[in-house]
Amino acid sequence: MARFRRWYGASPLHLLALAGCFALAAYAAIRLFDYEPLRVAIWFVGAAVVHDLVLYPLYSVGDRTTQEAASAVSRGPAAPGVNYVRFPACLSLLLLLVWLPEILRVVVDTFDRSTGLDGSIFLPRWLLITACLFAASAGVWGLRNLRRLRRRQHRL
Amino acid sequence: MPEDDAEEQKPGRISRAVHAAAGPAVRGQERLAAHPPPGPFRPGFWRSPIRGPWLTAVFGLVLLFGITTLMVTGLLSYAAYDPDVDPVNDLTPDKGILGFYLFDWPTRPYWLYRLLQGVHVTLGIVLVPVLLAKLWSVIPKLFTWPPARSAAQALERLSLLLLVGGVIFEFVTGIMNIQLWYAFPGSFYRLHLYGAWVFIGAFVAHVILKTPRMLSALRSRSLRAELRTDTAHTVPEPPDPDGLVAADPAAPTMSRRGALALVGTGSLVLLATTAGQSIGGAWRETALLAPRGREPGSGPNGFQINKTAAYVGITPEQIGPAWRLRLSGGPAEQTLSREDLLAMPLSTHALPIACVEGWSTDDQDWTGVPLLRLAELAGVPRPSAVLVQSVQTGGPFTATVLAGNQVRDLRSLLALRVNGADLSADHGYPARVIVPAAPGVHNTKWVGRLTFRT
Numbered sequence: 001m002a003r004f005r006r007w008y009g010a011s012p013l014h015l016l017a018l019a020g021c022f023a024l025a026a027y028a029a030i031r032l033f034d035y036e037p038l039r040v041a042i043w044f045v046g047a048a049v050v051h052d053l054v055l056y057p058l059y060s061v062g063d064r065t066t067q068e069a070a071s072a073v074s075r076g077p078a079a080p081g082v083n084y085v086r087f088p089a090c091l092s093l094l095l096l097l098v099w100l101p102e103i104l105r106v107v108v109d110t111f112d113r114s115t116g117l118d119g120s121i122f123l124p125r126w127l128l129i130t131a132c133l134f135a136a137s138a139g140v141w142g143l144r145n146l147r148r149l150r151r152r153q154h155r156l
Numbered sequence: 157m158p159e160d161d162a163e164e165q166k167p168g169r170i171s172r173a174v175h176a177a178a179g180p181a182v183r184g185q186e187r188l189a190a191h192p193p194p195g196p197f198r199p200g201f202w203r204s205p206i207r208g209p210w211l212t213a214v215f216g217l218v219l220l221f222g223i224t225t226l227m228v229t230g231l232l233s234y235a236a237y238d239p240d241v242d243p244v245n246d247l248t249p250d251k252g253i254l255g256f257y258l259f260d261w262p263t264r265p266y267w268l269y270r271l272l273q274g275v276h277v278t279l280g281i282v283l284v285p286v287l288l289a290k291l292w293s294v295i296p297k298l299f300t301w302p303p304a305r306s307a308a309q310a311l312e313r314l315s316l317l318l319l320v321g322g323v324i325f326e327f328v329t330g331i332m333n334i335q336l337w338y339a340f341p342g343s344f345y346r347l348h349l350y351g352a353w354v355f356i357g358a359f360v361a362h363v364i365l366k367t368p369r370m371l372s373a374l375r376s377r378s379l380r381a382e383l384r385t386d387t388a389h390t391v392p393e394p395p396d397p398d399g400l401v402a403a404d405p406a407a408p409t410m411s412r413r414g415a416l417a418l419v420g421t422g423s424l425v426l427l428a429t430t431a432g433q434s435i436g437g438a439w440r441e442t443a444l445l446a447p448r449g450r451e452p453g454s455g456p457n458g459f460q461i462n463k464t465a466a467y468v469g470i471t472p473e474q475i476g477p478a479w480r481l482r483l484s485g486g487p488a489e490q491t492l493s494r495e496d497l498l499a500m501p502l503s504t505h506a507l508p509i510a511c512v513e514g515w516s517t518d519d520q521d522w523t524g525v526p527l528l529r530l531a532e533l534a535g536v537p538r539p540s541a542v543l544v545q546s547v548q549t550g551g552p553f554t555a556t557v558l559a560g561n562q563v564r565d566l567r568s569l570l571a572l573r574v575n576g577a578d579l580s581a582d583h584g585y586p587a588r589v590i591v592p593a594a595p596g597v598h599n600t601k602w603v604g605r606l607t608f609r610t
């Protein structure tokens with residue numbers, strides 16, 4: 001047992017679980033790659049690569065820029081109000097990410113003709129929801145500041 | 157950052173001296189470990205003060221339950237096609253043992269598919285922020301250096317490619333499909349089904365290997381205490397063996413409470429703007445961003461249309477006065493006009509249309525002839541199945557085989573009218589099939605022929 005551990009680096013259960021995983025994956029992958037294998041591989045591996053090397057860097061750079069801009073405005077190290085921008089911005093971008101094909105009208109003809117619905121409403125709706133999210137965030141920020149101000153006046 | 161480099165090399169030099177007598181392989185590994193490439197491979201690169209095993213475990217726990225539900229509902233949705241009943245229904249004939257669990261799809265409760273696929277799609281959408289958060293929380297591990305210290309670690313990292321690639325692949329294909337964006341290579345069913353099985357193996361292995369770690373991480377902090385801790389009082393978790401906690405954490409700009417609130421609000425906003433398309437009624441209008449958040453029209457035929465007659469190329473001649481229903485499978489073929497059908501004893505049943513894309517309609521009052529009566533008329537009083545063929549030419553699902561239990565259920569109709577009016581062309585005039593609990597694609601529209609089997 002100890003020799004196995006030294007040689008392999010983990011318990012036999014670890015190897016067993018992974019062997020099962022790879023056997024099932026191989027069985028399914030033969031079928032998955034039966035048709036247009038190269039494009040399927042690009043989609044499968046590309047999905048992870050695009051997330052890790054494009055989406056993630058994009059949103060972390062966006063977040064850092066927001067923080068730097070906020071601390072430049074407040075002339076302090078950490079801007080306490082930055083999360084009132086982060087929250088609505090994250091939520092709006094999340095909605096855009098999920099409903100991107102609809103909002104950007106990627107399949108105008110297919111959508112409208114096959115469903116009998118008007119696909120042009122999604123962009124204005126998303127913009128409106130985004131505006132509401134920022135307005136709600138500003139409202140919460142205003143209320144909290146007002147309360148803090150009142151409390152300070154009370155103490156004076 | 158030259159100072160950083162000098163500092164990071166120190167331990168390397170010392171251990172090199174200590175292990176000078178060890179073999180060249182060990183020395184090579186140590187040298188590799190001591191010289192990570194720049195950027196994300198350096199421990200100092202990752203600075204979030206809230207990243208750590210506890211937060212990862214919280215997201216992991218939510219996904220454990222959420223993805224398990226997606227798996228079960230997805231595999232049941234596959235069974236709902238009855239692929240084993242006839243090759244016509246089987247979009248993945250090379251499935252092999254992956255169809256081991258298939259069974260004849262029931263007709264009760266009649267809202268079964270509506271619930272199942274509504275949960276699959278809505279839950280999938282709601283889990284997007286949790287999945288993104290989980291991936292964010294473990295991303296430093298992607299850049300672990302050296303890439304592998306043992307055979308076990310190398311294999312595990314390979315399985316993580318299947319896990320992460322698989323889950324994103326399933327989410328992306330699913331989310332594209334419900335927005336009718338078929339840009340992926342080949343058929344959605346093949347990709348989403350076989351992609352799911354590639355993922356399921358990796359997921360099960362991951363759960364087996366990581367559950368003990370998840371539980372210990374969950375116990376390491378109190379959720380209640382975290383929910384009371386603001387940004388100013390947020391401190392990093394203690395250094396962990398997994399290397400998730402930042403070596404050089406930045407000052408906190410968000411508490412763990414804030415991060416959980418952000419992810420939770422994301423899920424809630426998605427739920428609120430999606431679920432209405434599956435709940436229906438007055439709730440439909442709340443699905444502001446889901447594809448089916450509005451009715452296409454008003455009146456008896458005003459409910460959701462999967463594909464319009466114009467879109468699939470139905471011509472007025474195909475469904476005009478010359479239309480006839482052919483019944484075969486019995487001793488002699490029968491030909492019926494719409495008037496002949498309307499003259500038969502009709503039944504009315506309230507049943508929904510539930511699409512594989514997750515949206516559904518409320519119960520509609522369908523009036524028509526039970527399929528079993530048509531089987532009797534065709535001379536097949538105890539049918540074991542029926543092949544339903546549409547007059548639509550080309551496109552998927554123009555022919556379907558309904559299983560025996562579906563044909564024999566007296567609520568399974570060849571519908572002629574809905575909600576008291578004649579069917580509209582978009583809803584399948586002159587006649588369409590409606591079967592309780594069946595996926596929408598099995599409720600064939602513009603039916604031209606029924607072939608009963610004994």
Ligand code: HEM
Pocket residue numbers: 223226227229230231233234276277278280281323326327328329330331333334344345346348349352355512513514
């Ligand atoms: C880990 C995540 C997921 C797993 C394991 C999974 C699994 C499955 C499986 C096994 C099927 C049946 C396949 C077939 O009928 O060919 C299915 C169907 C489906 N899934 Fe998923 N799924 C996942 C995520 C999603 C997501 C996020 C969405 C979209 C929001 C989605 C949308 C669909 C749709 C629309 C179908 C119906 C396809 C059809 O039968 O026509 N899935 N899923």
